[in-house]
Amino acid sequence: MGATKYANRSIPRISLAHFGDRIDEITSQLIKAAETDGFFSLTDTEISIPEIDAIFATSESFFALPDDVKATVPFTHKNVGWEKKSQIRPSTGFPDQKESYQLQFGENMNDKWVAEDALPGFKPSAQTFMKKAQGVSEKLMTCFARGLGFPDDYFVQVHDVSRPDCQSVLRLLHYFEVDKAGGPMPESFYRAGAHADWDLLTLLFQRSGESGLEICPGREVVTSFGMGDTWTKVDFKPGDIVCNIGDLLMSWSDDRFKSTFHRVKAPSEPDDYYGPRYSIAFFNQPCLDCTIQGPLKRYPEVTGAQFTKAAMDRNYAALQAKKKELGQTESMATATPAVPQVAASA
Numbered sequence: 417m418g419a420t421k422y423a424n425r426s427i428p429r430i431s432l433a434h435f436g437d438r439i440d441e442i443t444s445q446l447i448k449a450a451e452t453d454g455f456f457s458l459t460d461t462e463i464s465i466p467e468i469d470a471i472f473a474t475s476e477s478f479f480a481l482p483d484d485v486k487a488t489v490p491f492t493h494k495n496v497g498w499e500k501k502s503q504i505r506p507s508t509g510f511p512d513q514k515e516s517y518q519l520q521f522g523e524n525m526n527d528k529w530v531a532e533d534a535l536p537g538f539k540p541s542a543q544t545f546m547k548k549a550q551g552v553s554e555k556l557m558t559c560f561a562r563g564l565g566f567p568d569d570y571f572v573q574v575h576d577v578s579r580p581d582c583q584s585v586l587r588l589l590h591y592f593e594v595d596k597a598g599g600p601m602p603e604s605f606y607r608a609g610a611h612a613d614w615d616l617l618t619l620l621f622q623r624s625g626e627s628g629l630e631i632c633p634g635r636e637v638v639t640s641f642g643m644g645d646t647w648t649k650v651d652f653k654p655g656d657i658v659c660n661i662g663d664l665l666m667s668w669s670d671d672r673f674k675s676t677f678h679r680v681k682a683p684s685e686p687d688d689y690y691g692p693r694y695s696i697a698f699f700n701q702p703c704l705d706c707t708i709q710g711p712l713k714r715y716p717e718v719t720g721a722q723f724t725k726a727a728m729d730r731n732y733a734a735l736q737a738k739k740k741e742l743g744q745t746e747s748m749a750t751a752t753p754a755v756p757q758v759a760a761s762a
């Protein structure tokens with residue numbers, strides 16, 4: 417495998433300050449970003465740096481628990497709970513080097529909150545942050561609805577977190593430390609292999625100094641698993657939220673907006689960050705019974721449930737192809753995606 421090719425470019429940085437007065441300007445900036453790289457960062461979001469620091473401290477507290485305690489809230493097909501090294505990307509054929517804990521708003525979480533005596537205050541802390549992330553998401557949804565000619569509340573209504581079938585997820589992520597003394601990691605080793613998210617929009621919270629996120633623009637149709645061949649390292653400023661378009665919005669825009677492949681590269685250079693990496697992703701996923709079709713009707717109308725199933729089927733088919741390429745048996749790699757590959761990423 418040849419060395420990775422990189423391009424020096426930066427993703428747009430968009431301020432949400434004075435949102436009500438600047439909504440037309442912000443909409444124009446978001447649409448341009450969505451039509452090009454599909455990635456952008458947000459500043460002035462009304463989520464403060466201390467609030468971001470607090471949720472990271474909460475996340476670290478969870479991952480510091482013994483595995484047998486975390487295993488009391490195991491991952492389920494409803495996309496909630498804790499998993500460890502179980503997400504296998506079709507781009508690599510091997511498990512991501514991480515663990516994660518998926519949280520939702522509704523009834524799917526009834527028995528998936530870690531016990532209060534194991535981690536006091538975890539549930540209210542996480543729920544407060546989830547509501548803040550939802551507030552930012554709804555501003556973006558309003559702008560993208562306008563850009564596509566839909567009513568302002570079009571996407572907000574079908575991502576209503578008060579509904580019992582709401583599927584939006586806050587995913588706490590912990591990537592494992594890499595032994596620097598072991599030498600550079602091979603090109604095939606990733607903390608999270610290349611993937612595109614399956615949701616409408618992903619909001620990614622990161623900590624300064626914990627590098628690794630890279631993007632690879634070049635995807636033209638949502639039904640294709642392909643990607644370009646040139647990567648870009650994504651930088652951000654403290655307190656900013658890195659966002660990306662998911663497959664759902666790419667489909668809903670008739671491929672006008674781009675759901676871009678991205679990955680978390682393992683450290684390979686002396687100045688890279690080798691320690692444990694934490695990130696937090698908020699995946700905006702629609703209610704199961706909503707109907708999905710772009711204004712140009714490029715793709716058949718489907719429900720939220722049907723769209724997710726089709727995305728999972730594509731992922732499974734791509735994984736089987738990778739397994740065949742690597743000569744793997746069924747027991748060596750299985751398709752058990754932990755979250756929609758949109759978002760659930762970084």
